[in-house]
Amino acid sequence: MNTKVLYTIAAGLVLSTTSISAQATDCATTASIAYEHAKVKNYEAAEEPLWKVRKECPTHSLATFQFGKKLLESKYKKAAGAEKTAIANEMIALWKERLQYFPAKTKVGDMHSDIGQIMYDNKIGNAESQFAEFDKAWTEDKKNFSSPKKVYTYFSLLVELQSAGKKDLQDVFDLYDEVIEKIEDEESKKAKTIAELTEKEESGAALSGKEKKRLKTYDKILNNYSKVKGGVNQKLGELADCKNLIPLYNGQFEGKKNDINWLKGAAGRMSAKECTDDPLFFKLVEALHKADPSAKSAYYLGILALKDKKTSKALEYFNQSAQLETKASDKAKVYFRIGEVVKKQGNYSKARSYYKKALANKPSYGTAYLRIASMIASSANNCGTDVFSKRAVYWLAERYAIKAGKVDPSLKKNANATAANYRAKAPSKTDIFNNPGVTSVKIGCWIGETVKVPKL
Structure with a gap:
């Protein structure tokens, strides 16, 4: 290779390196300008340099997308009509870009439920595409799908799709169980802290500013979840009444009688809706106890024993259920039921101990x-x-x-x-x-x- 060729290659490499270095410097400078404006909420001045960084060097910093989200949220609050919808679409695009360039620093549950909610609020897409975003968030990252409003919208969309014949009734029941479990888990965490801080106040100790703020915040969250739970139950409405459950489960029984999860769900739903007088409930409990003697089957046998006025036998089953149960909220339900029976017998001291056991497992x-x-x-x-x-x-x-x-x-x-x-x-x-x-x-x-x- 002659000297002239070598010189040309070397010169090209120098120019390329210089160009990359200059671009990186330009990105850093532009980003710095954008971020400084965004920090003081001067979004009008921040917008042009911020979008320049987003377009030309999207991997420069996560801050580009964090400030971009705040900028768009600010514009979204002030917008109306077609402009609001356009900004909503821009927010969706921004969130997806963040996931593309910073996947390790993006919570799938939070992001996809945000997308689903803004699509729903602005009538972007249809019920199926909106539901798909929520469903992705729920199935892939339920831990970070915690907004009460978004949980309610997710469930509402499924009920709408079921009503349109696009989803099965069983799908609604399955999601209902998961949603209620999620809500009760969140409620228990917050209620435990509220109970502890309340006890501290009652003892005469002063709460710190941070504790007072937490108490106020958790009280608000609990209120929101309470409303969502009521809304979800209302949405379920007549779908889960005995008149619908009994023919549905009677029709499914022969094909599902060896499916332990189905038996648990069916018996649990009939118990919750007090459909326990129907012969189907006995069939479900009998099949469940035969297939998988467990906390659940013992609990339902206790309910049947109570109906037959066999109180001692019922308490025996309930205590077995409490010992076998591993899920805290369900264990609490069993302890509460025992407390009710013992209270009715007039043994207040013993009843209180069971009510307190219920609270220990479910502080809410x-x-x-x-x-x-x-x-x-x-x-x-x-x-x-x-x-x-x-x-x-x-x-x-x-x-x-x-x-x-x-x-x-x-x-x-x-x-x-x-x-x-x-x-x-x-x-x-x-x-x-x-x-x-x-x-x-x-x-x-x-x-x-x-x-x-x-x-x-």
Whole structure:
């Protein structure tokens, strides 16, 4: 190879390297300008350099897509009509580009559910294409699919598709089970923290600013999930009533009687909808217990035993179920059921222990708090030594009722009304004034708790 050729190649390499270096420098400079404007929310100034970086050097930094999302969200809030739809499409394109260039730093569940929601909100595509985005998010990354609104839209779309004959009723039931499980898991996590912080407050300790903020945030999240759960149940509506479940499962029984998952789902749904008087429920339970003796089959046998007024046998089955159950929310349901049976027998102390076991497994089980409050209130005359201490029992009952509304927003109205009723029966300001120096009251008998005298 002659010297002239070598010189030409070398010169080309130098020019190429210089060009790449210049482009990288230009990208960095342009990105720096764009990011600085975006940081102070000057999106008008940020837009041109930001989109230049996005187009010419998309792998420069994840910040390009993060700031781009904020920029488009700002424009989206102010837009209307066709302009809003155009921005929505631009947001979808941006999210997909982020996944393309930064897959390791993009949550599939979050991104695809975002796309599904904005498509739904702006009538982009049809119900099937919108559902497909949510379904991808749910099946591939359920952990990061946690927005209450998006969970509701996802389920609503499936019900719409089933109504149009494009999805099976069983698909709706299967997703319903998954959605409710997801909601209850999220509720339990938040309710546990709320219960712990409430206990801290009741002990007289001050909450930090961070804890107060968390309490407020979690309360809002619980309220949203409570609304979604109610909406999902409403959407399911008559689809899951006994008049639809019984013929559906009767028709499927012969072909599915050896399918353990199907038997569990069918028996569980019939139990939840109180279709347990139909002979089909007995057939399902019998087949389930034969195919796979388990926590679920023991629980349903307990329900059947109760119907036959065989209380001792029912409790035996329920306790077996509680021991075998591995899913916390289902274990809580079994403990609550035992508490109900024992409460009816008049053993309040034992019933409380089961209600508390239910709460330990599902902290959002507000109804358990209401049951404890009710038992305490009904024992006021028996567990106090004088008029003041007897009436002080209602303070304790009030405290449990308030907790019910805090961990389960769907009960808040009823819980607050119940608490107000107990408060009205508790010692008045005059009673407290006439008992100076009494700062707390130790309540005896089965209750065995101490309640502080409030500063009225």
